[in-house]
Amino acid sequence: MILKAKVYNKVFAFKSLKEVMSKANEEKSGDELVGIAATSASERVAAKLILSNLTLEDIYNNPVIPYEEDEVTRAIYDGLNLRIYQEIKSWTVGYLREYILEHKTSGDALLHISRGLTSEMIAAVAKLMSTMDLVCGAKKMRIQSHCNTTLGVPGTLAFRCQPNHPTDNVEGIMAALKEGLSYGSGDAVIGINPVEDNVETVTRLLETVKNFMTKWEIPTQNCVLAHVTTQMKAIEKGAPVDLVFQSIAGTQKANDAFGVNKEILDEAFALVQRKGTATGPNLLYFETGQGSEVSLDAHLGVDMMTLEARTYGYARNYRPFMTNNVSGFIGPETIYSGREVLRADLEDLFMGKLHGLPMGIAPCYTNHMKMDQNDQEMGTLLCAMAGSNFFMGVAGGDDVMLSYQDTSFHDDASTREILGLRPLPEFEKWLEKMGIMENGLLTERAGDPSIFDK
Amino acid sequence: MPESSSQTITSVGIDIGTTTTQLVISRLTIENTASGTLVPHVEITEKEVIHRSQIYFTPLLDRDLINAVAVSKIVEQEYLAAGLTPDKIDTGAVIITGETAKKENAKAIIDALAGFAGDFVVATAGANLEGIFAGKGSGAALFSAQRHQVVINIDVGGGTSNYAMFHEGKAVESTCLNVGGHLIEFEPQGDRITYISEPAKMALHISGQRLQVGERVTLAQLRPVVKAMADCVVEVLKTTLLSELTRKLLMTPSLRLEHPIRKVMISGGVADYVYSQQGPTTMSEVTAYGDFGPLLGWELKNCLETAGFVLEKPNETVRATVIGTGTQSVNLSGSTIHLQEKTLPMRNVMVISPFISIIPESAQEIAAMIKKEMLRLQIDHSESSVALAMKEPRSMSFVNINLLAQGVLLGMDDYLSQNKPLILVIEADCGKVLGQCINANTNRPLEMVCIDQLEVNDCDYIDIGKPLMGGRVVPVVLKTLVFNR
Amino acid sequence: MAVANNELEKVIIQSVLEELAKKGLLSTKSKDHVMSAAMMGTPLHSDDSSDDMVTFPSLDEMQISNPINADAVKAMKKSTPARIGIGRAGTRPKTMSWLRFLADHAVAQDAVFLDVSEEFLNNNQLMSVQSAATTKDEFLTRPDLGRRLSEEAVKIISEKCEKNVQVQILIVDGLSSSAIEANIPDLLPSLMQGLKSSGIKVGAPFYVKYGRVWVQDHVAALVKAEVIVSLIGERPGLGTAESLSAYMIYRPDEKTVEADRTVISNIHKGGIPPVEAGAHLADVVKQILAAKASGVKFNQQK
Structure with missing residues (x-):
């Protein structure tokens, strides 16, 4: 394993694969905060150069966190298809990049080798890729999943309607939900972040939304994004859960801070299979984001991008219905600017898809970052072109409970119309029945939440 | 605590x-x-x-x-x-x-x-309070909020019809008409009249019927009188230019009809007959309870439908008023307030509102306005306690609230020297700080209740209950005593 | 008439300048300069209702054309601060809702990136010290630096602050300088009155620039107060940039964690009004002093 490189007249030597991985990253404030970022542009390129020359076997043999010490590493290695890995282990990371981009390499072929790639390999190749590389690679892969409806159908783009309210007020939540539906947002899931993480609140919200879905025959999924253990208690008490949600991260230490581990997730998956309200087989909803390990002080000296890939390696064992990435939400100490968010979003989308995950992206930002709405809209269009399965839908782009900005109901409708994408098929039929959509375009009636209050 | x-x-x-x-x-x-x-x-x-x-x-x-x-x-x-x-x-x-x-x-x-x-x-x-309680008890208030439609609830009882109009859950108008199912009494299940009340006599007179106590009547004779009364009930919903009979039967000013009515709900004793499929066909059906309630209900339904009103069924009919009274009479104060627990409960506290519009700038002017109002109402010479009510301080600044506290202390000086408790009810969320400022500005040991986020009107009477939730809030009941007006 | 004349004047000046520019007699840059000078000559109307001022329409204005149930739309808007019932132009937002969004984001960014003014600190007689962060960027990207005081701050506090008081109040900019400027003038006197009228010994409040919540632990180690109260600007949302939180801690030490702090949030004119919050906080501080504990331990005692 060669860890030394010469960029023109300058020689750079690195101590470990872990160091190479972190220094090969594009600039992000979180890597700088931890003190593992490249200190010069030349050093960054040197790291990339070294990485391109390493084989997949080198990476296999040097996990960034040892197998014995970390549950996430174990999940990644235990879930690997060794036969496929054996076939490709001699490839260099540089070759893998070209293989991904070759015309003759189909999306299916990528999903095939995916089974033999560890998360660190996937992170490594993404570090060699530019913005357009990432879009080209991600676009090839189509990952479908099924809960009540099918997500990821070619030619479609779905949205989570996210009608959050600062005090969990049911009336206010329903108002924002009606607004979202009237713009055609909500086919991926109706997902509420509760303020109060308790069984009563979660049950009340689940029941309210489920009753509304039943009354108006809305073909979608129902989810309240409380902690997984709260949702489990709610399921036990009979609450109508289609999808179980949980935030996860790329180290065992970070997952401990989230109050989650393999045992709990296994139990949650088994429970929703037995007592959930959805068809399945995909019944989990994960949220992830670059930097969560840093903000929890659980990064173990590994860079944010590699940790994010490891999160996907952990997630894929549960065959989730959806995995949403919220890198822009974590904060300026991890991702500071619009430029950093856009880069992270495209990396995450590509890495998630190469893990075989049904990915969605939240190109979002908080008010203490150097990012604005223009950055966010560029990110949305790029990720849509790269084949994101879904985005969020927030009234006016302003989440009044989580205090951050995400894709709006307007952006949802615009992105579909700009790229000629349609809602999920059953949902489109429902929109037509409600008079909200015709031939894939919003009607005059759309955007009026009072269509549900005749 | x-x-x-x-x-x-x-x-x-x-x-x-x-x-x-x-x-x-x-x-x-x-x-x-x-x-x-x-x-x-x-x-x-x-x-x-x-x-x-x-x-x-x-x-x-x-x-x-x-x-x-x-x-x-x-x-x-x-x-x-x-x-x-x-x-x-x-x-x-x-x-x-x-x-x-x-x-x-x-x-x-x-x-x-x-x-x-x-x-x-x-x-x-009070007729207005009664109508509002009925509309809250019947479910009309909730319906207006949930369905975003203006609903009028008419509680038609034995003696009166009490109207309350609800917009987005709030009572916006109310009135009372002296029409009810018990204004003429009969032998139960019979056809002999045993009593005719004054309002029924007016209706008889206008409809040209001459029924007398002791007489036996047919359904055909009774129907026009009852229909005349039902017409009055519906007329109030249609116009502000009222017929002579309706004007005579009104017990409070009529509705202003400022909101177009989307739905009508009928509660009270006759409501069940409004929502029944069939009207009474014999006198014994009409006088089942010794009055003409069933016929009034049926005629009311016909009048409403003829006039094009859409009827909506209430959750409660005959019990609407009592349920409204039992569940809707209590209001809670805001959750940051200032009080001494031992002062409470207090009954029959008269509300005075010394400030017609914005509160003046200086403590002296504030005090002068309070003194003037206290003098006008002869408060200092009576035994009872009063509550000073106000909408909001001049601004929500510390300076203005502190000035208000000084003004209140000055203005209530004579009242407080009689060792009466100081009671303040303010709509804006500043009860606790106002109480704190009053305490900080006086040397006198003071019994004080300073509560907020309640809307009370001049000359209302209120009862203030013992604090709940470890002293966080107090229950307050507003009452409008017709006897005292 | 005066307004009309001014308008006319501007139009004339502008067309003259454009003519000059066309003839190359005036560079575009200086044109702007001259224009703004000319504009500055126009008397500014102190009256807010002046006709020639552009501002946002009322939020209550119906933005949806022919809604099926206008009352329902109004009620929905009332039920949530979310941006609903805002209508659309094609699939895009209407001009006013787009500009309002920009304005709200601008106000939020200004709250984060601008500092509390010197004038404000002087008017409120607040001594000012700084955390270990040296710039705003550093403060935002290095949370660790905002959690401790600069060496100079340590020296100032050690020299000037009264020791062993019962309560020490800190004003900390945190993520919103606007929250400080909007709330402190009413919150602080209300809180001080509440504490002092109960005979509680309070040190002179002072200001910490580029501070985070945990900086209170560092201050506590220096002044040795029983309770430290930090009044700190919250991360602005688009709804308000003025929200402030109070973090209270009883005798913090190295083992102190997040759960040991008692927090009251959402203090601003649209939440709990600052002046009322002050009186409420005074009560809470008294209870903390009596319980000799804050945070989870305090809640368990209640």
């Missing part, structure tokens, strides 16, 4: 109406609904009726006197049936409605009954 996140209280509602007397007991859940790091916000989150009485005929001694002993018997009996004693009742209200409110001993009765029914049960009356 023990502080739990919820508490239940038991509330009674007693309605003594023209024809019937009823009682319900409900359990109100009071909760702090503010999450973790927010300042507490206590509100009533659930109202559950746990006991409904039988429906009794209102016991009368004669046409002008209520049988007080029999009424208190009813209450005693129902408490027993519910497994409760008066000391277990936290709050509630007695309301005297319809024709019964006109009885000579009405005030005495309900005052006595209120004391008998529980420590903090309040006597209330």
